[in-house]
Amino acid sequence: xxxxTDASALLDEAWASALEAAAGTGEVTITVNESQLNxxxxxxxxxxxxxxxxQPQVYLRQGQIQIYGISAQGLFQARFYIAIRPTVNSDGRLxxxxxxxxxxxxxxxQGLKGAVSRLISEAIAGAFQPLEAGIRLTSIDITDGLMTxxxxxx
Numbered sequence: 726x727x728x729x730t731d732a733s734a735l736l737d738e739a740w741a742s743a744l745e746a747a748a749g750t751g752e753v754t755i756t757v758n759e760s761q762l763n764x765x766x767x768x769x770x771x772x773x774x775x776x777x778x779x780q781p782q783v784y785l786r787q788g789q790i791q792i793y794g795i796s797a798q799g800l801f802q803a804r805f806y807i808a809i810r811p812t813v814n815s816d817g818r819l820x821x822x823x824x825x826x827x828x829x830x831x832x833x834x835q836g837l838k839g840a841v842s843r844l845i846s847e848a849i850a851g852a853f854q855p856l857e858a859g860i861r862l863t864s865i866d867i868t869d870g871l872m873t874x875x876x877x878x879x
Contacts, residue, residue, distance in 0.1 A: 756873045758785070759870045793806050817876065
């Protein structure tokens with residue numbers, strides 16, 4: 726994929742296909758890969774230069790969204806790692822739990838945790854805006870570089 730716009734376009738196509746397939750069954754299933762999430766993340770960072778994140782790389786492994794990158798605040802730069810577990814809450818919406826957050830060898834500051842969590846939430850919410858329009862999520866599964874989200878049409 727050459728740029729984030731490609732990832733956005735592919736995700737839009739996947740979403741349209743999932744909705745078309747759901748017309749007969751009432752169940753929507755969409756699968757997102759690491760490349761698409763990396764594209765969305767790069768797009769968000771380009772749009773908001775105030776975020777303290779540089780060169781992020783997203784991996785989808787073991788039920789987690791794992792993000793590696795550089796935190797850059799003023800003259801301070803350090804590598805960071807954040808592991809997030811997405812879940813579906815009782816209202817059928819995505820939630821994110823930060824499992825681990827480190828900057829260098831230290832626990833990540835709350836500001837970085839919040840910024841990354843917000844960024845991931847926005848990227849995924851942006852990718853799945855149609856979910857807000859009449860779809861209740863039922864499950865999310867992350868394994869081997871893929872995140873599969875399943876929901877039902879209300």
